[in-house]
Amino acid sequence: MEILIYGLINSVSLALMALGFTLVYGVSRLPNFAHGSLYVTVGFITWLLLNRLGLPYPVAMLISLGLIALVGAATYNFILVRIRGMAISEIIASYAIGLAILEGLRWGGLKGTTLTLPVFAQGSVDILGVTVDFHRLLVILLGALLVGGLWLFVNHTKLGLALKGMAQDERAALTLGIDSDRMAVFSMALGAVMAGLAALVLLPLGNIVVESGYHVLIMAVAVCIVGGLGSWTGAVLAAFIIGFAQILTTAWMGPHFQVVVALLAIIVTLISRPSGLFGRQKELEERV
Amino acid sequence: MEAVMQSRRKERVDRGIKVRTDGVYAVSSWREITYLVAPRLLLIGGLVFLPLMFSAVPYWQKVLSIICIYSLLAISFDFLAHFVGLVSLGGALYIGIGAYTAALLNTHLGLPPILTIPLATILGGGICTLLLWPCLPLRGVYFAIVSLMFPLLAARVIEALDIFGGTDGILGVAGLPNKWVEMYVLLGAVLIILFGLRRLVNEDVGLVFRGVKDNDQAVKASGINIITFKALGVFIASAMGCLGGAMLSHLYMWAGISQFALDFSIIPIAATVVGGGGTLAGPVLGCLLLVPISELLRDFGTLRIAVYAVILCAFIVFKSEGLMVYGSRKYQQFERWVQI
Numbered sequence: 001m002e003i004l005i006y007g008l009i010n011s012v013s014l015a016l017m018a019l020g021f022t023l024v025y026g027v028s029r030l031p032n033f034a035h036g037s038l039y040v041t042v043g044f045i046t047w048l049l050l051n052r053l054g055l056p057y058p059v060a061m062l063i064s065l066g067l068i069a070l071v072g073a074a075t076y077n078f079i080l081v082r083i084r085g086m087a088i089s090e091i092i093a094s095y096a097i098g099l100a101i102l103e104g105l106r107w108g109g110l111k112g113t114t115l116t117l118p119v120f121a122q123g124s125v126d127i128l129g130v131t132v133d134f135h136r137l138l139v140i141l142l143g144a145l146l147v148g149g150l151w152l153f154v155n156h157t158k159l160g161l162a163l164k165g166m167a168q169d170e171r172a173a174l175t176l177g178i179d180s181d182r183m184a185v186f187s188m189a190l191g192a193v194m195a196g197l198a199a200l201v202l203l204p205l206g207n208i209v210v211e212s213g214y215h216v217l218i219m220a221v222a223v224c225i226v227g228g229l230g231s232w233t234g235a236v237l238a239a240f241i242i243g244f245a246q247i248l249t250t251a252w253m254g255p256h257f258q259v260v261v262a263l264l265a266i267i268v269t270l271i272s273r274p275s276g277l278f279g280r281q282k283e284l285e286e287r288v
Numbered sequence: 289m290e291a292v293m294q295s296r297r298k299e300r301v302d303r304g305i306k307v308r309t310d311g312v313y314a315v316s317s318w319r320e321i322t323y324l325v326a327p328r329l330l331l332i333g334g335l336v337f338l339p340l341m342f343s344a345v346p347y348w349q350k351v352l353s354i355i356c357i358y359s360l361l362a363i364s365f366d367f368l369a370h371f372v373g374l375v376s377l378g379g380a381l382y383i384g385i386g387a388y389t390a391a392l393l394n395t396h397l398g399l400p401p402i403l404t405i406p407l408a409t410i411l412g413g414g415i416c417t418l419l420l421w422p423c424l425p426l427r428g429v430y431f432a433i434v435s436l437m438f439p440l441l442a443a444r445v446i447e448a449l450d451i452f453g454g455t456d457g458i459l460g461v462a463g464l465p466n467k468w469v470e471m472y473v474l475l476g477a478v479l480i481i482l483f484g485l486r487r488l489v490n491e492d493v494g495l496v497f498r499g500v501k502d503n504d505q506a507v508k509a510s511g512i513n514i515i516t517f518k519a520l521g522v523f524i525a526s527a528m529g530c531l532g533g534a535m536l537s538h539l540y541m542w543a544g545i546s547q548f549a550l551d552f553s554i555i556p557i558a559a560t561v562v563g564g565g566g567t568l569a570g571p572v573l574g575c576l577l578l579v580p581i582s583e584l585l586r587d588f589g590t591l592r593i594a595v596y597a598v599i600l601c602a603f604i605v606f607k608s609e610g611l612m613v614y615g616s617r618k619y620q621q622f623e624r625w626v627q628i
Contacts (some may be wrong), residue, residue, distance in 0.1 A: 031429060082605050087429050088375045092557060093604050095377075099554065100597035107591040218440070221433060256448035263441040270434050271422045 002130045003247055009136050011243025012143035013202050015236050017216045018223035019150065020194030022235040025224065026167045027187035028180075030080060031091055034098035035195055036217030037105075042068050042196035043208040044105060047115050057118065065196045072192025073185050080188075081181065098217065106210040115208040117200075135204060142201050146194075147236060163187055215259075222262040226269045241265075296625045306620045327619065331569065332479060339471045349467055353539060355579045356474035357383075357532040362556035362563070362571030363482060364525035370566035371489050372521035373501025374424075375432045380439035380552035381419075382529020383536060384545075386412040390534035391458040391543035401462055405473075405534045412530030417523045424518045427504070436553070443548040457544025464538050474535055478572065481528055486568055488524075497521055554593065555579070558600040564610025573612055 017039070024032045042064050049060035075097055083089040119135040126132075154160040165173040166183045174180055198216075206212070223242060227234030242265055249257045309320045342348040361379045369375045390408035393399050399407070423434045446452055453459070464470040488494050499507040500514050500521075507514050537543040555578060556571065563574030578596065585592035603610065 031433075079601065079605055083608075088369070088432065089604050089608070091375075091377070091429060091432055092561070093601055096554075096558075096597040096600040096604070098597075099550075100594045100601065103590045103594035103597065107588065107594065218437075225433065254448075256444070260441065260444050260448060263437050263444070266437055267423070267434060267441075270426060270430055 003244075003251055005130050005132060007244040007247040009132075009139055010247050011240040012140050013198075014219055014223050014243045015147065015239035016139075016143050016198035016201060017195075018220040018227075018235050018239060019146070019232070020191040020198065021220040022224045022227070022229070022232060023150075023194060024187055024191035025229050026232065027163050028084075028166070028184040030076075030084075030184070030188075031087075031094065031229075032188070032191060033091060033095035033217065034075065034101065035191070035220050036213035036215070037098040037101035038068055038072060038192045038195040039199045039216045040105060040208065040210060040213040041071065041101060042199040043117060043203040044115070046200065047117060047208060050117070061200050065193050065200075068192045068196040069189040073189040076185050076188040081184070084184075098213070102210050102213045116206075117204045117208065119204040139201055139205075142197075146197060150194075150232070159186070218259065219262060222266045225266050295628055297628055298623050299626045300617070300621045300623050302621050327616075331572075335475050335479060339468070339475070346467065349471060350539075351580060351583050353471055353474050353535070354583075355575050356471075356478050357536055358552075358555055358559065358579055359478050359572045359575040360474075360481065360528045360532040361552060362559040362575050363478075363485065363568055364528040365556045366560045366565055366568055366571045367485055367489075367528075368521060368525040369560070371494065371501065372497045372518060372525075373427065373504075374518060374521065375428075375435075376522075376525070377432050377436040377557065378439045378553055379529055379556050380548045380550065381435070381442060382412070382416055382526045383533035383552045384439060384442055384548040385415050385526075386530030386533025387537035387543040387547045388452055388458070388533075389415070389530065391461045391537045392452070394461050394538075395458055401464055401538050405531065405538065408534035409527050409531040412533065413523045413527030416526035416530065417519055420522050420526075421519060424515050424522070439548040439553065443545045446545055453544070455545060457542055457546075458537075459542055461537050461541045461543060463541045470535070470539055477531060477535075482568060482572060485524075489568075493517075493520075550593070554596060554600075555582070558596050558603075560610075561600055561603050561608070562610060564612035564614070567610070567612040567616070570610050570612030574610075577611075 020038075021032060021035045024030055024035075045064035045067055046060050049055045049063055050057060053060075055063070075094075079097065080090065080093060083093055119133075125134065125137070154164055162173070162178045162183055163186070165176065165178055166180055166187075170180050173183075195216075203212075219242075223235055223238045226242060227236070227238030242262055245265070246258045246261050249261050305320060305323050308316070309324050338352055339349055342352065361383065364382065365376060365379055386408050389412045390401075390404045393404040393407055394401065419438065420435070423431060426434060447455055464473075489497065496507065496512060496517055499512075500517050504514050507517075533547060536547065556575075559574030559578050560571045561574070562578060563570030563572065565571075578599070582592045582596065585595055607614070
């Protein structure tokens with residue numbers, strides 16, 4: 001029972017971490033390796049607004065989400081757009097941006113002191129003999145809301161449909177009057193907001209540390225690859241597979257192996273089935 | 289609107305001396321010989337005399353050894369990325385495996401450094417190739433991501449299973465006889481590998497390598513097994529990295545998890561981008577510039593990684609050809625404005 005509940009929580013957290021990454025990749029074919037750093041940045045900005053400026057918690061969250069959307073859009077608009085289409089340069093440049101932000105943060109603010117965000121709700125509840133605190137339950141709820149909201153947005157709004165069109169065929173979308181660069185900027189901003197939302201929901205459970213940026217990046221990449229790059233259903237499903245696998249290994253073998261599970265999942269998936277569970281790329285394009 | 293717009297464009301023309309020395313008449317005058325040999329002698333002479341110049345400051349001599357180790361990695365990255373078409377973001381794997389192999393051979397079998405270093409180079413290259421073998425059919429982004437994961441995985445496995453000394457690493461590795469040996473072995477290795485690889489990529493094997501990079505389907509259609517050639521490329525590159533790792537473990541008399549760290553993956557890539565990819569000499573130039581900067585920034589802790597990342601980003605976006613390509617263009621060509 002414990003495994004079931006904590007596995008569920010872990011899976012939803014993984015899905016939250018991965019959604020932004022898979023969104024950006026799905027729309028603009030851009031592996032955004034700065035994803036983890038955006039995640040940590042949101043936590044840090046919120047902490048600053050909360051503790052230095054004394055803003056109320058919801059206001060601080062909204063402002064930091066707005067700021068991170070700007071950061072995401074700016075990285076695309078000023079840096080990444082110049083190397084669009086050169087896959088390797090994209091990876092290296094976005095990874096470098098992420099490193100610059102993370103290591104800059106480590107040097108600038110996140111050294112020595114431990115920063116934490118307050119949880120949304122205190123207290124805990126017993127579910128079938130397992131004690132779960134309210135915040136973790138909220139994580140499940142918010143995760144489900146977010147996935148549902150994203151689905152609605154993509155399938156039932158004009159902007160969302162434009163994004164979907166871009167994801168399916170960029171040239172065809174262009175002929176139908178969808179500005180691909182603007183959409184890519186928008187998807188990057190949206191991806192940053194998703195990373196921010198994940199941070200706001202998950203960071204109160206732990207400390208704001210630089211390492212979590214790398215952790216989130218690895219997890220997001222793992223989930224997206226196992227699920228198939230750019231496929232959202234695949235990402236959610238893969239989040240559940242990896243999430244439960246991690247909890248099971250923790251229960252049986254010890255917490256050291258948690259990350260090993262994710263990395264092994266990536267390697268096994270890439271070797272046996274590079275497109276992932278729900279990948280839409282053609283086999284020929286990615287392997288010989 | 290009568291005035292005709294005067295438009296000009298910049299034209300690049302090869303210098304006469306370049307055209308003459310390209311052909312069979314290369315050795316017709318001292319001037320032409322100098323033109324050909326000067327850049328190469330500058331590099332060789334510079335590398336040979338650098339340790340002597342810094343003999344008063346042993347600290348910077350140590351830095352020079354580190355520069356050489358990074359250069360080996362950077363050359364291997366450049367070779368693999370621009371000549372075989374495999375972008376390996378995990379150079380730390382090669383360093384780590386080389387370091388651990390050398391340390392284990394030294395402490396468990398008691399072999400002296402003169403045996404462990406070549407053995408670790410060959411064995412380590414073999415181990416890396418075997419590890420990466422299943423990933424070789426992948427290409428592009430997919431290979432890059434897997435290779436990025438390998439060093440992380442290796443460090444975690446060592447930590448989790450508590451093998452090879454666990455988090456403490458392997459202590460008591462024998463040191464090298466003296467600092468001159470360690471510097472000149474490394475410098476010699478860098479120079480030999482640099483010029484050797486430049487030869488190699490122009491041989492038949494190099495041609496197949498580039499074929500694999502540009503159009504692997506065509507190579508396959510010609511009846512050549514591309515996996516074998518990719519494996520050969522990975523073996524050459526990882527053996528170079530392992531040589532660096534083996535030297536590193538003897539240099540610090542220690543092998544540990546930190547040799548799988550991010551620095552070894554990111555600095556060679558930055559050096560290659562700064563120096564100019566596809567030139568093989570460019571990465572060495574990049575390392576000569578970047579590693580001292582990193583040493584000067586050591587007081588600022590991890591900020592130096594941030595500085596690197598910013599330099600890397602700036603170069604990849606604004607000057608993606610790199611210093612070496614820029615330099616050799618200036619050396620071989622002149623520019624002039626022409627009316628059109």
